[in-house]
Amino acid sequence: MSRPRPYHHGDLRPALLRAAVDTIDEVGAAAMSVREVARRAGVSHTAATYHFGDKAGLLTALAVEGYRLLGEALAAAQREHRSFLEVGVAYVRFAVTHRAHFEVMFQPALLRADDPSLQDAKRRTAVLLYGTAEADEQQTVTGVAAWSLVHGLATLWLNGNLPPRLGDDPAAIARVVAARLRVPGR
DSSP states (O other), rough: OOOOOOOOOOOHHHHHHHHHHHHHHHHHTTTOOOHHHHHHTTHHHHHHHHSSSSSSHHHHHHHHHHHHHHHHHHHHHHHHHHHHHHHHHHHHHHHHHHHHHHHTTTGGGOOOOHHHHHHHHHHHHHHHSSSSSSSOOHHHHHHHHHHHHHHHHHHHHHHHOOOOGGGGHHHHHHHHHTTTTTTTTO
16 A cells, blocks of 8 residues: 655645644654654655755755745734734734744754845845834844844743733733833834
């Protein structure tokens, strides 16, 4: 009995990324292996390494995808709400709904930091986080403060470390907590 292939011809790379997300959701990024990802995708280890080289290559590709998805979420929130607060809420929502991506994106030791696609994806997302490609000192400090707040909140939520009395809606919690940050001119 042959094993069914969960991907269609020409769609292997996205299938491997989906399998990586599933694996990381179960065992975490550190314990993920290319061999397990390939098995889940229904292909050989060699096929997976052909696309990504090694674990760092696979995780880098996943981080690039994560930054793209995060950028799309932040841009949509900005377009829809025209609110810096809602951009922060979108960040928390992304972290909660894309846990595997979020886990990988901020672990540079697992990634190929010099990868041009990763550097470009990070740069594009930074524009959305800071509100501009040429942030001055105040915009940079404000952006880092806001990013720290929503990143920390998302991490606390994902690890189950928020007080239960805050409720079970991470977006609502983000609105309440982030409203404590006063942002000049936003």
